[in-house]
Amino acid sequence: MKRKVNLNRPEISSAEIAKRKNFDSVLKQSANVGAKPLIKKPWFLSSVVAVTIAIVTTVVLMNQDKKSDQHVENQEQISSSDSLALLAFYKEEEAKPCIAPPIKGLNVHYTTFKVIAEKGATLDYKTGSKIIIPKNAFADENGKLLKGEVELRYREFHDAVDFFVSGIPMTYDSAGVKYQFESAGMIEVLAYQNGKQVNMAPEKAIDIEMASDYKGTEYNFYKLDTMANNWSCLGKDKVKANPEKSSASDIKKEIVSIEETPEYKTFETKKVEAKKEKEVQMAALPKPIAEPAKPAQVKKGKFTFNLEVDAKEFPELSVYKGLLFEVGDENTNFNKSMYDITWDEASVKEGNKSGENYNLTLKKGLKKYDIIVYPVFEGKNYETAMKTYQEKFNKYKVTLDKRIADEKKAEEVYQAKVAEYQRKQEELARAYKQKQEEAYRQMETTQKVMRAFTVSSFGVYNCDNPSVYPKGILCVANIKNDLNKNLLCYDVYLVDKQKNGLFTYYRNPLTSFSFNPKSKNMLWTVEHGVLYWLKPEQFSSITASMKMQDLVLSKVDQKFENVEEMKAYFNF
Amino acid sequence: MIETSKYHATQTDLANEQAIVEAAKKEPAKFASLYDKYYEQIFRYIYQRVDDKEQAFDATQQVFIKAMESLHKYEFRGVPFASWLYRIASSEVNNIYRAQKQRTVNIDSVGVYGMMEEMEETKIDKYHDKIVDIIGQELPEDELQLIEMRFFEKRSFKEIGEILEITENNAKVKTYRILEKLKKIIK
Numbered sequence: 001m002k003r004k005v006n007l008n009r010p011e012i013s014s015a016e017i018a019k020r021k022n023f024d025s026v027l028k029q030s031a032n033v034g035a036k037p038l039i040k041k042p043w044f045l046s047s048v049v050a051v052t053i054a055i056v057t058t059v060v061l062m063n064q065d066k067k068s069d070q071h072v073e074n075q076e077q078i079s080s081s082d083s084l085a086l087l088a089f090y091k092e093e094e095a096k097p098c099i100a101p102p103i104k105g106l107n108v109h110y111t112t113f114k115v116i117a118e119k120g121a122t123l124d125y126k127t128g129s130k131i132i133i134p135k136n137a138f139a140d141e142n143g144k145l146l147k148g149e150v151e152l153r154y155r156e157f158h159d160a161v162d163f164f165v166s167g168i169p170m171t172y173d174s175a176g177v178k179y180q181f182e183s184a185g186m187i188e189v190l191a192y193q194n195g196k197q198v199n200m201a202p203e204k205a206i207d208i209e210m211a212s213d214y215k216g217t218e219y220n221f222y223k224l225d226t227m228a229n230n231w232s233c234l235g236k237d238k239v240k241a242n243p244e245k246s247s248a249s250d251i252k253k254e255i256v257s258i259e260e261t262p263e264y265k266t267f268e269t270k271k272v273e274a275k276k277e278k279e280v281q282m283a284a285l286p287k288p289i290a291e292p293a294k295p296a297q298v299k300k301g302k303f304t305f306n307l308e309v310d311a312k313e314f315p316e317l318s319v320y321k322g323l324l325f326e327v328g329d330e331n332t333n334f335n336k337s338m339y340d341i342t343w344d345e346a347s348v349k350e351g352n353k354s355g356e357n358y359n360l361t362l363k364k365g366l367k368k369y370d371i372i373v374y375p376v377f378e379g380k381n382y383e384t385a386m387k388t389y390q391e392k393f394n395k396y397k398v399t400l401d402k403r404i405a406d407e408k409k410a411e412e413v414y415q416a417k418v419a420e421y422q423r424k425q426e427e428l429a430r431a432y433k434q435k436q437e438e439a440y441r442q443m444e445t446t447q448k449v450m451r452a453f454t455v456s457s458f459g460v461y462n463c464d465n466p467s468v469y470p471k472g473i474l475c476v477a478n479i480k481n482d483l484n485k486n487l488l489c490y491d492v493y494l495v496d497k498q499k500n501g502l503f504t505y506y507r508n509p510l511t512s513f514s515f516n517p518k519s520k521n522m523l524w525t526v527e528h529g530v531l532y533w534l535k536p537e538q539f540s541s542i543t544a545s546m547k548m549q550d551l552v553l554s555k556v557d558q559k560f561e562n563v564e565e566m567k568a569y570f571n572f
Numbered sequence: 573m574i575e576t577s578k579y580h581a582t583q584t585d586l587a588n589e590q591a592i593v594e595a596a597k598k599e600p601a602k603f604a605s606l607y608d609k610y611y612e613q614i615f616r617y618i619y620q621r622v623d624d625k626e627q628a629f630d631a632t633q634q635v636f637i638k639a640m641e642s643l644h645k646y647e648f649r650g651v652p653f654a655s656w657l658y659r660i661a662s663s664e665v666n667n668i669y670r671a672q673k674q675r676t677v678n679i680d681s682v683g684v685y686g687m688m689e690e691m692e693e694t695k696i697d698k699y700h701d702k703i704v705d706i707i708g709q710e711l712p713e714d715e716l717q718l719i720e721m722r723f724f725e726k727r728s729f730k731e732i733g734e735i736l737e738i739t740e741n742n743a744k745v746k747t748y749r750i751l752e753k754l755k756k757i758i759k
Binding site for chain 2: 001002003004005006007008009012014017018020021022023025026027029030405408409412413416417420482483484535537538541550552554555557
């Protein structure tokens with residue numbers, strides 16, 4: 001199996017992991033999966049066996065009727081009970097209204113404006129769009145002009161998430177040829193009085209200037225015919241400059257430097273932590289034993305004193321046996337006669353060369369002499385002392401070398417970490433710069449404009465361009481969940497980040513699924529109100545083949561409270 | 573090497589845990605404490621072996637869903653409940669590999685240095701990249717698992733043995749054989 005290697009991937013904190021805990025979901029899902037659906041009961045299964053063969057054939061044909069030129073080499077076997085359920089499901093899906101939001105409770109909200117019918121109004125929508133309503137623009141079902149307050153409900157749809165949650169179809173049938181819309185924006189405008197939907201007055205029209213990111217002239221102007229479940233082309237809209245949008249240079253001023261971003265700062269903190277960690281490691285290393293003092297041999301012709309010293313006070317002197325104190329050359333006041341005196345008292349203190357020499361104080365009566373002496377050994381005592389010293393020194397050397405090696409290792413690990421953090425920071429800076437440049441380029445190409453059009457009835461309108469499915473890789477795809485079960489889904493949406501649309505495929509398996517492998521893609525579908533998705537990185541393993549490939553979609557566990565949350569989740 | 577796993581359990585811990593498992597068999601909500609206790613461990617186990625964070629979170633949820641569904645089949649064998657969860661997690665990870673036709677190997681330089689320390693190799697700069705290449709591309713799956721657990725997840729040999737269902741000693745011997753092999757290859 002092919003392997004992908006990630007080196008030094010950033011760690012995930014326990015806090016982040018803890019945030020994703022959701023036992024309720026586990027409890028709920030395990031309970032759901034545990035319960036047997038009706039169609040899996042033995043009695044149900046046996047009752048449908050007789051019609052199995054006919055149904056399997058029908059299902060396969062139905063799946064292929066729209067794309068008869070595709071060849072499915074490896075059609076998955078469908079069980080009898082599943083076939084029945086599938087047919088019922090398709091029937092149910094096809095009977096749904098033209099606008100069918102796929103996720104309950106998640107939709108683009110309307111903004112409601114109060115308009116005095118006989119006065120008209122110019123309304124500003126949050127995106128910068130303008131709605132210009134003339135006087136006496138509203139009429140009741142009999143065509144009679146309305147007076148007083150009318151509630152105008154207005155909303156816009158600008159990206160794949162908006163299109164998806166709204167359930168507004170993004171396919172267009174032009175004389176039997178199916179197209180997929182790429183959109184420069186879409187609006188819905190409705191009017192109500194006293195809770196009852198009203199019409200636009202005959203001969204009246206509302207002018208709309210919709211703020212759009214797309215300045216191209218390839219877009220047409222369409223109205224959704226909800227009865228025919230298709231769009232009607234009304235011609236072309238007009239493109240005007242939008243003076244209210246920020247220019248690229250304004251946005252440049254607002255962008256913070258990479259050094260101020262939290263991602264970059266994290267590595268600064270990591271560097272400090274690595275240093276602290278190294279210091280702690282070094283402090284915890286065992287200290288090497290003290291270096292033993294090398295015994296010296298008595299020199300010929302030198303005077304020595306044989307004194308007993310306290311081992312507790314001078315542990316270094318009590319290491320070897322037969323210790324003598326040799327009178328140093330610096331003692332100019334020392335003479336041989338002092339050697340013959342029986343002294344009342346003799347004491348030793350550490351000398352001016354620590355660990356090397358000592359001060360010997362000799363007292364007799366009121367007389368006191370200070371002599372600098374050196375510890376020495378004589379004859380066999382010296383040989384024994386040297387042998388002991390060598391053993392002790394070897395041990396000392398081993399501990400010293402280990403300490404040095406440990407310190408070196410800790411330092412190397414620290415340096416490697418710092419270098420790695422530095423490398424990551426540089427990587428971040430490079431990516432940040434690239435992203436900024438891309439954003440500036442994008443700003444230039446997707447210059448904000450106003451797309452102006454006039455509507456003479458209420459409903460859904462778009463400024464769209466009929467297009468085809470993205471191309472590059474064509475395959476047959478079977479949509480599964482991560483429990484390896486086929487997803488019971490009707491509409492499967494391809495999101496191609498290079499195109500502003502929602503490319504809709506019907507029925508699972510997708511007999512001719514195509515996408516652009518050079519683009520960032522996602523696949524969305526909904527089973528029983530639950531959103532599933534195929535992540536962008538999963539597209540790289542899809543191959544161009546007419547053999548059935550399983551696409552394993554992950555369940556989106558996050559419950560979106562609003563459209564913005566969904567946009568943030570999918571990075572829109 | 574510092575072992576960072578929180579997996580170790582005393583006999584009392586095991587007995588307490590077994591009592592919770594038995595209670596959860598009758599009342600699934602009682603599984604919550606086991607979920608809480610093992611969520612992070614299982615997530616980290618999966619995340620170590622996959623490429624995508626979201627995928628790891630999803631797979632972790634699946635492990636616990638599957639564990640709850642099969643809890644009635646669970647039998648206490650004197651090892652922490654986690655070893656059973658790890659087996660489910662391992663199967664989940666294998667499903668991901670099959671679906672993606674790709675195995676992800678996440679290597680941490682500090683772990684590589686730890687390996688070199690065990691190999692008594694001091695030229696860490698010289699051999700780091702070579703070892704990364706070998707681990708990432710050449711080590712057979714069973715050997716990779718041992719290296720991953722010991723050096724990148726810093727698990728004890730006891731724990732590795734319990735997860736892989738081999739003895740502690742066997743885990744140790746196999747690991748050191750792999751290190752010996754690596755030492756020969758890099759030189």
